[in-house]
Amino acid sequence: MIKAVDLRRSFGGVEVLRGVSLEATPGEVVGLVGPNGAGKTTTLRILAGLLKPGGGYAEVLGVRTDSPEFRRVKRWVAYLPEEVMPYDNLTGRAFIEFIHGLYGVDNVKEAAELSGLGPRLDDKVKTYSKGMRRRLVAAALLTVGTRALLLDELTSGVDVLHAVEMRHAVRRYAKDKKAAVVYSSHNMLEVQTICDRVYFIDRGVIVDSGTPAELLQRYGAADLEEAFVKALRRHA
Secondary structure (H helix, E strand, O other), X not given: OEEEEEEEEEEOOEEEEEXXXXXXXXXXXXXXXXXXXXXXXXXXXXXXXXXXXXXXXEEEOOEEXXXXXXXXXXHHEEEEOOOOOOOOOOEHHHHHHHHHHHHOXXXXXXXXXXXOOHHHHHOEHHHOOHHHHHHHHHHHHOOOOOOEEEEEXXXXXXXXXXXXXXXXXXXXXXXXXXXXXXXXXXXXXXXHHHOOEEEEEEOOEEEEEEOHHHHHHXXXXXXXXXXXXXXXXXXX
């Protein structure tokens, strides 16, 4: 359902992606893990159809993301960038209604409950903390019913309690909607607990992949963080 094949991309003569291939199937949460500048965000932006690859290709829902035909399936694809922020002068509720309107759905009640904002949902977004804004955007996207979900640092700035709830929501979403999810995060505990499979990326190359259990065994690691460090050292 989500597939990248030999993706390549350069910026200003610097090769950021050097042959990235990955896939996520319906009902599966796939992790994309790497250091800053490894190519995670560029990969997600290509999968979302926001960037064209310099080589290789990406497909979502069976349609190449760099083709004109991708416009017809975009309503079934949701992308949460790392730095996205909702509009300051909207209330939280109005923002959810706006996002849902773009996708032609009305699940405001469900999104309101998932956000955990309670009575603050009718306050303007400019009064929210960073974590509250992140919860609002995530709740809006996790209730639009798309079949492909691209998440970049979902729980950035979110407190532990709400981060756990959001992770559970992603797992439910993938299972209930039979959606394919690509999940990029620096939080290794998060990746280890939520992802069915994980891709390690470094300097634009996938250096290893497997289920969390397979990666722990392969590197003789106690946790995914240790496996990740060992994989990058081996690749250096």
